[in-house]
Amino acid sequence: MTTALALSPAAALDFVPGAPPPATLRADIWRGIAAENPVLVQMLGMCPTMAVTNVLANGIAMGVATTFVLVGSGLFVSLLRKYIAHEVRITSYILIIATFVTLADLLLAASFPEISKALGPFIPLIVANCLLLGRAEAFAAKVGPVRAVADGMGMGIGFTLSLAAMSAIRELLGRGPFLGFDILGPHWEPWVFMVLPAGGFFTLGLLLITAAWIDELRRRRRALEAK
Amino acid sequence: MSGHAHHGPPSAPSAVAVTPPATAKAPEVSSWKLLATLAIGGAAAGLLVVAVYKATLPTIEQYAAAKEATAVREVLKAPARWDTLYLQKGVLTKSPTSGEDRKGLPKAYLGFDADGKKLGAAVTAQEPGFQEEVLLMIGFEPSSGTLIGFKVLAEKETPGLGDKIERDTSFVSQFAGRIAPLKGVKTRNATDPSQVQTITGATISSRAVIRIINHAVERWQPLLAAYEKGRTK
Numbered sequence: 001m002t003t004a005l006a007l008s009p010a011a012a013l014d015f016v017p018g019a020p021p022p023a024t025l026r027a028d029i030w031r032g033i034a035a036e037n038p039v040l041v042q043m044l045g046m047c048p049t050m051a052v053t054n055v056l057a058n059g060i061a062m063g064v065a066t067t068f069v070l071v072g073s074g075l076f077v078s079l080l081r082k083y084i085a086h087e088v089r090i091t092s093y094i095l096i097i098a099t100f101v102t103l104a105d106l107l108l109a110a111s112f113p114e115i116s117k118a119l120g121p122f123i124p125l126i127v128a129n130c131l132l133l134g135r136a137e138a139f140a141a142k143v144g145p146v147r148a149v150a151d152g153m154g155m156g157i158g159f160t161l162s163l164a165a166m167s168a169i170r171e172l173l174g175r176g177p178f179l180g181f182d183i184l185g186p187h188w189e190p191w192v193f194m195v196l197p198a199g200g201f202f203t204l205g206l207l208l209i210t211a212a213w214i215d216e217l218r219r220r221r222r223a224l225e226a227k
Numbered sequence: 228m229s230g231h232a233h234h235g236p237p238s239a240p241s242a243v244a245v246t247p248p249a250t251a252k253a254p255e256v257s258s259w260k261l262l263a264t265l266a267i268g269g270a271a272a273g274l275l276v277v278a279v280y281k282a283t284l285p286t287i288e289q290y291a292a293a294k295e296a297t298a299v300r301e302v303l304k305a306p307a308r309w310d311t312l313y314l315q316k317g318v319l320t321k322s323p324t325s326g327e328d329r330k331g332l333p334k335a336y337l338g339f340d341a342d343g344k345k346l347g348a349a350v351t352a353q354e355p356g357f358q359e360e361v362l363l364m365i366g367f368e369p370s371s372g373t374l375i376g377f378k379v380l381a382e383k384e385t386p387g388l389g390d391k392i393e394r395d396t397s398f399v400s401q402f403a404g405r406i407a408p409l410k411g412v413k414t415r416n417a418t419d420p421s422q423v424q425t426i427t428g429a430t431i432s433s434r435a436v437i438r439i440i441n442h443a444v445e446r447w448q449p450l451l452a453a454y455e456k457g458r459t460k
Contacts, residue, residue, distance in 0.1 A: 086256075106283045174387075
């Protein structure tokens with residue numbers, strides 16, 4: 001259904017207003033990791049980005065849980081897109097998302113109780129993460145299940161990588177010993193402020209600047225090459 | 228919303244229109260259909276959640292029980308065994324009557340050594356710390372109010388400062404042998420068994436620990452005494 005959109009009348013009937021343009025599977029996955037990274041570019045899901053990224057394990061667990069919900073809800077929103085009436089779509093998406101969040105919460109509590117305790121209410125709060133409803137409404141509801149899953153994967157990986165970067169920086173500077181290694185040496189006095197909320201804003205700011213800077217450098221190089 | 232479907236001026240409705248009117252094509256959907264969608268979806272979601280809840284519950288409860296046992300062992304200095312007492316209607320009892328939910332009742336753990344000698348009681352208590360509630364398990368000898376030890380079960384104090392109530396071993400270990408009611412001081416007078424040295428930079432959190440312990444001992448001492456009295460009769 002993604003090809004020959006403009007030519008065949010049959011495909012035109014399938015046309016969904018505002019549907020994302022056709023793309024390869026690789027592009028669908030890659031989009032969430034780089035060009036439309038949820039944290040660094042779309043600036044979605046800022047609440048968990050700030051709240052749980054002072055320990056690397058917590059950041060990664062949050063990322064993986066969110067990926068699970070993104071993929072699961074994306075798949076079901078896409079599969080059921082023709083059966084869900086337009087009037088009740090938001091309610092239905094939230095129902096699907098909330099189901100997967102509850103599953104993620106229970107499975108995490110059963111398999112990694114320490115991490116589950118550390119993340120506390122932030123796993124249930126994935127329901128309110130605008131990234132989930134955003135992808136369901138803007139992408140999954142308008143494409144087939146394979147593309148929806150690919151997009152969920154990409155967005156999830158991008159989210160996880162951003163959270164991992166945030167929490168690696170914050171844990172290293174704010175707590176000292178890191179993954180069992182004393183990288184900064186025994187005389188390092190941890191910057192407590194890095195694991196407090198202020199350190200979260202600080203680190204996010206630095207990451208956003210870095211991402212924007214890299215983007216700018218690439219754009220300039222492309223402009224030079226074009227000449 | 229659906230009124231402007233086919234009256235508009237675009238005289239040649241082409242299939243390749245790039246921005247077709249988004250909501251126009253759907254005619255009025257009956258309320259019953261909407262209701263059915265949500266009801267079926269809700270029921271399916273509910274079934275799935277309940278199934279996974281049932282499947283994971285034993286593991287989650289097992290973990291909670293193991294965690295509780297570790298804490299009891301730690302604050303009573305390795306008892307050989309312990310009795311779990313439930314506080315029901317103001318009275319401590321080993322076996323709460325009726326089918327009332329045991330999990331909701333406050334609990335005390337009575338620890339014994341290998342010879343059956345009573346070591347002390349462990350109770351949990353929760354009160355506000357510097358930021359959020361601090362949950363402690365406290366082990367003490369009920370008749371004299373002598374502390375055996377305590378363990379922080381949950382806290383959200385400032386990392387690096389307030390969380391020393393959990394990590395600072397010299398702070399935690401000094402409670403053993405102290406007699407409640409405790410007093411927090413900056414420099415301890417070694418001869419006074421009620422004095423506890425607070426942590427520099429975490430005064431409020433240290434005082435919260437002391438306050439929680441004092442309140443818990445005050446609350447549970449008479450209950451445990453009544454339980455002992457009822458048993459020896």
